[in-house]
Amino acid sequence: MEQKYIRNFSIIAHIDHGKSTLADRILEQTNTVQSREMVDQILDDLDLERERGITIKLNAVSLNYHSDDGHDYLFHLIDTPGHVDFTYEVSRSLAACEGAVLVVDATQGVEAQTLANVYLAIDNDLTVIPVINKIDLPSAMPEMARHEIENDIGLDASDAPLISAKLGTNVHQVLENIVKYIPAPNGDPNAPLQALIFDSYYDSYRGVIVAVRIKNGEIRVGDEILLMSNGQKYQVTELGIRSPKEISRDKLQCGEVGWIAASIKSVQDVRVGDTVTLANNPCREPLPGYRELQSMVYCGLYPTDNARYNDLRDALEKLKLNDASLRFEAETSQALGFGFRCGFLGLLHMDVVQERLEREYNLDLIATAPSVVYEVHLGNGEVKLIDNPALLPANQMIDFIAEPYIKAKIMAPKDYIGPIMELCQNKRGTYQDIIYLDDSRVDIIYDLPLSEVIFDFFDKLKSCTRGYASLDYELIGYRKSELAKMDILINGEVVDALACIVHTKFAYQRGSNITRKLKDIIPKQQFEIPIQASVSGKIIARTNIKAYRKNVLAKCYGGDVSRKKKLLEKQKEGKKRMKAVGSVDIPQEAFMAVLSMDEE
């Protein structure tokens, strides 16, 4: 097919504004999928994503469209994930497109979260075409939505179709607008191959399947390809498009989006944003925008039942096949036994991995509080990277500790400047700038320690701006901070998995918050349990969990046996979910309590 009949696009939408529903309707109306084959929302592969209403795994579908202009078009619809942890992946899948369809909910209008992705699209020189969805709802206010698209985003919405993705109303117009407004790809078919990798996944028969956008040149089965970031070479065994099932072809040509199989053994070798070229006729330079993926957040994952350590390892290895950004290595904790130190892109990524391990591999896990990687400068000039607070060398050996900082760009309506600045100050942020984007919106720029951002910053930001703020951040390097290790002692014993690194200025406050939180989380047991926080051997906070005095059923007669036995079984299950540290049973949530910053 000639490039002028190809359209590559993504759909951008706020959560619940109808992105997946629109994708489904587009697949239906282009007869890509028969409606009876439709499992709701085909692009979201994983159950987990569907449940959380977020899209994590990228995916692309090819579809044929016969336009009102009489021509047949080939559309490639590229899906994007929607969370700040995955900004880089989003930007790479957008880079595979020439345009994006922006879905705005007619009942909600433009939401701040959408803005970040719209601007990401505009940064990638995409043509953004708006559509107004959910017009079937009685509360729909399409004119307000149109006004907001024009005023808040600055896009021309005069030709924005009013649709109901749910009912299929006017979806045809969206397809026509894609043909009309989104530019065709304009790569050079005769240039050396340049293909952008925007996703990959592991297939147990063929190895890694790489999702690519052919920017220049073409690629055929049998070609020897070169991955430019690491110089690895492979022979293409199979390639094709998806509709959404895989369809094999003999070549992918300039402007197309498709998949390549080349007996690649590990997703770790295939990096999103990398450029694929031909080994015997390489392009001169890679496509711009490639970034090494970095683990930003680490935590320990331990099976509650130590006997399942090997099951956890197997599960992590399986997940890693499909998740290039997951890192892990074995570690041990005195309190928790054998487990793994795992590295993640961010907290959502961490949650998702943990949930998949528990759900798909049926493991009961204890996660320690997430930590960033600290640079520990020792007195002897040596520098150690520490991603586990428990492993911090003794205080007297340390010259100073540096921690990773990010530059956070928070986009929000200007009414929220006050609360946002207050939040950033509380999180040890350093003010950099406020940029007025227009009359109503600002970018607030702060340098923030990553460790302060990884836990509840995003939630706090959402709640203090009623959901209107969006956050984008990049790592800007390490800075020296007044940091110290805080140990938590339960029943007089240091629990290594509860250790954390705190800023000395906040140590007392953190210590008392954590001990108080632990007191609420750890259930009463048969004896009194002191909980202490200590820095450099000095106790800075202390509280006690009183012993419970009674745990016995008042009544147990002939008619009660079944019910009372169930009650005991419940107590037994509850106990199983806890980790015995010394003689104290500690529930899973306790290991996250270290991050509790609630200043009550």
Place this chain on the structure above:
Amino acid sequence: MIKGLYVHVPFCNNPCHYCDFAKARFNYGLAVRYLDELERELEGIGQDSFETIYIGGGTPTALPHELLERLLKMLSRFSFAQEYTIEINPESFDLDKALLMQKYGINRASIGIQSFNEGLLNEMGRSHSNLDTINAMYYLDKAGIKNRSIDLMYGFRSQTMEMLENDLQTAVNMDITHISIYELEVHPDTILGMKGYQLADDEIRYQMYCRIRDFLNEHSYRQYEVSNFCLAHHESRHNMIYWHYEDYYGAGLAASGKIGNERYDNTRNFIEYLKGNHRDSVVRLGREDLRFEAIMMGLRLIEGINIAKYDERYSCQMLKHYRKAIEKNVSEGLLEVSDGYLRTTSDGMLVLNDILVDFMSWL
């Protein structure tokens, strides 16, 4: 042979705020249909003589005279060797009912008093007064029913130690042989549960329990089970069947029975019951279920479990079979093995659930 027969009367005049038993407000027509159905269920019981019969509720005395008589008549088919108990509530009891009970051979009454503090009674949704209680005792005297137990409760937020001691003192001054005293439990589907009622503090309930034990033991009411106290040789024979994990029939709404290695639970649904669908479930108990449940019930008794009898009944060596749980709890001073019995210590009884979870977890 099946030792006991329990018969449930699921009617009350007023629901108590803490009660999660199967019951309904008394209604004459419904009660007649219920008794019809109960009669059918009783017909299915193939055994005619028991050690004990127990009529519980609900409130058996919520039945008016003629229906109570009908119930007692249909039960007169069964003979009992030792004990025939009925639960009575002071507000729905009178001399006629007492004499009726006498006529049909009832020899033990369990009186639902809960407290002698009328403010507290009010809080529980109990409608009787202390005068009703005094009258009830008088009617039982007249009917010659001398073996009497009362139920008390503690753990209410508004209850002080003085109020509790006053209840205990009043109880031991009465002419009774047996006292059951239960800590209040707030179940979600009770009036208290729906109101989000908070119990008295853990520590206070603990102190109350200790006070109860001491007080009643000092006044000749020996503790023989977690919540039960009696004068010498006046244990509830019927309830001992449960704690000895022996076999019993249960008839009526929500009643349960255990026959050998089978336990059945009757439906809690009136409509189902009246349709003749009595059984909700029948569970076949495996070897380990039997072994565990015998421990779960037996450790509630102060005397504990006779190890030799246990070993014989369940063809295993208890001390070996549950070695880990027993050793741990013995070393923590919560269990003891002596004179051929396994029993809780007085500390252990307070945390019996933890001990049982150990038995459940480690085989």
